Amino acid sequence: MKLGFFLKEATRSMRRSAAPSFAALATVLVTMLVLGVFIPIVQATNGAANSVRGKVEVDVYMQTNATSADDQRVQHELLGLPHVRSVQFVSKQQAYQQQAAQDQQAYALLGSNPLPDTFHVIPDNPSNVLAVHSEITGSGSSSGGSGPIDSSINTVSNKQTDTQKILEVTNLVTITAAVLTVLLVLASILLIANTIRLSLYARRREVEVMKLVGATDWFIRVPFVIEGVIVGAAGALLAIAVLGVTKVVLLDPLASNWTLIAAPRTIGFTFLVVVLLGAGTLVSAVGSGLSLRRFLRV
Amino acid sequence: MASTESKHRLIRRREIPAPAAAAALEARPAGPVPSARSVIEFRGVSKRYSGGDTGLDQATFSIERGEFVFLVGSTGSGKSTVMRLLIKELEPTGGTIRVAGHDLSQIQRKRIAYYRRNLGVVFQDFKLLPGRTVYDNVAYALQVTGGTRREIRDKVPDILRLTGLSTKLHNYPDQLSGGEQQRVSIARAFVNHPPLLLADEPTGNLDPETSVDIMRLLYRINRTGTTVLIASHDQAMVDKMRRRVLELSHGQIVRDEATGLYTRDETTREFARRLRAPSARPPGVS
Numbered sequence: 001m002k003l004g005f006f007l008k009e010a011t012r013s014m015r016r017s018a019a020p021s022f023a024a025l026a027t028v029l030v031t032m033l034v035l036g037v038f039i040p041i042v043q044a045t046n047g048a049a050n051s052v053r054g055k056v057e058v059d060v061y062m063q064t065n066a067t068s069a070d071d072q073r074v075q076h077e078l079l080g081l082p083h084v085r086s087v088q089f090v091s092k093q094q095a096y097q098q099q100a101a102q103d104q105q106a107y108a109l110l111g112s113n114p115l116p117d118t119f120h121v122i123p124d125n126p127s128n129v130l131a132v133h134s135e136i137t138g139s140g141s142s143s144g145g146s147g148p149i150d151s152s153i154n155t156v157s158n159k160q161t162d163t164q165k166i167l168e169v170t171n172l173v174t175i176t177a178a179v180l181t182v183l184l185v186l187a188s189i190l191l192i193a194n195t196i197r198l199s200l201y202a203r204r205r206e207v208e209v210m211k212l213v214g215a216t217d218w219f220i221r222v223p224f225v226i227e228g229v230i231v232g233a234a235g236a237l238l239a240i241a242v243l244g245v246t247k248v249v250l251l252d253p254l255a256s257n258w259t260l261i262a263a264p265r266t267i268g269f270t271f272l273v274v275v276l277l278g279a280g281t282l283v284s285a286v287g288s289g290l291s292l293r294r295f296l297r298v
Numbered sequence: 299m300a301s302t303e304s305k306h307r308l309i310r311r312r313e314i315p316a317p318a319a320a321a322a323l324e325a326r327p328a329g330p331v332p333s334a335r336s337v338i339e340f341r342g343v344s345k346r347y348s349g350g351d352t353g354l355d356q357a358t359f360s361i362e363r364g365e366f367v368f369l370v371g372s373t374g375s376g377k378s379t380v381m382r383l384l385i386k387e388l389e390p391t392g393g394t395i396r397v398a399g400h401d402l403s404q405i406q407r408k409r410i411a412y413y414r415r416n417l418g419v420v421f422q423d424f425k426l427l428p429g430r431t432v433y434d435n436v437a438y439a440l441q442v443t444g445g446t447r448r449e450i451r452d453k454v455p456d457i458l459r460l461t462g463l464s465t466k467l468h469n470y471p472d473q474l475s476g477g478e479q480q481r482v483s484i485a486r487a488f489v490n491h492p493p494l495l496l497a498d499e500p501t502g503n504l505d506p507e508t509s510v511d512i513m514r515l516l517y518r519i520n521r522t523g524t525t526v527l528i529a530s531h532d533q534a535m536v537d538k539m540r541r542r543v544l545e546l547s548h549g550q551i552v553r554d555e556a557t558g559l560y561t562r563d564e565t566t567r568e569f570a571r572r573l574r575a576p577s578a579r580p581p582g583v584s
Contacts, residue, residue, distance in 0.1 A: 209427055211414075
């Protein structure tokens, strides 16, 4: 009985003040559309940045005369270092085949294999790459610049400047995306709250009368919150419908042709739907409930 | 042996409710009604607005149960301040207000809504909910207090018949005349049968003939035992009514005409006839 009454109250007031309700719905719709486009873009950017950062590694070149026993010992030592996630071994034969495939004539002229055995050392976190590098070269704190950790290591690749650039750029991209997201979410909340407040302002006299008749605050508030839920959910659902159509009609054909669009792992569409629906409904409902507070002081 | 035991059990079973009932009986006279008959009691009440204006200055008066009292005075004399203090829309800056024995300053913010359900309030501008029919406007006052659908179906048509609105159930406020709107607002105020009815300039927006009808309706409500307090600046009307009059001037009570001469019981028809009489000369005197 109670819930039925409140639902009836909510739909009644929506019917009676259709224009402000529609304005609130349109605001939610537009905001959710913008968010719905922006969230995948941020995700894609972050994904791209992360895949670049994933390629950050330290290459360890063995002496050309290193035996397989040396290789095994070094691999074991490398895995024992802090911040090392994995070590990938490329034997001189594998390296020769890879390189020869690219430039057969040059390698045919060489006659012999000049390439050393190689380890690709991947740090647990891209930002630890410099620490791993200095551990291997022995320039770190433990061995005080006394050379590489193993005598059979010839050189350790020095990509310090490249690595630093990659880290800086990807960091900047991630931070910018995060700041933009926060600003956009804030703007959305303010926009929706403001629209709701305007529509409530038009009905403040009604609220005043309800209070004078002896209605408790929550008795007045519940229908308004239900109205907010309905308006928010409707706006979000419409936005999701538009996004869904856009995705099927525009984006999916493009993705099959352009790996660029398909490649970065973006947020799943179902998850996006849930986020948008939840955010739209919640902001609208909470906005209604809170904005009403000022008019309840009678 | 066995028979005495069962007797004991019987006695005990009978005795259980007795103390509870006695306690309830005892509690009633000791309840929160110290000045037994006073419904409204103002004691040295002042209200100074933040702008420096004085709304009310050391006002002291009391209104007994079942009285029909006018509060008169020119605009700005403090009539509306008294009303707004009584519905606890404002807080006094000094003194104490008691309604049915309860000190209003002791009522917490959260409990104000429940306090207001014991009052019927009628305003000059009717204050009806524009989006609702006559029926729904009156029903809202019951829904607020958690009235069931059945209760609403029973009470609302009754009160609308009493106020002469039976044919206007499904009209919206903007389809009604001023007098009809005021009747709806009185119906809404009275549907809960509150012990106290406040009316702030109830006839301020109405023509004289309609005003008589509204006054007659309020008088009829008063005859059911409800205390009625009416703020009005319509001196002629008040004189004709010959009820107790409290006059305010600059926030002070300047006249409290006790009812002595006027308390003769009269029917609502006599009452209305007298109000419609052209002169203000009291017929009982000549």
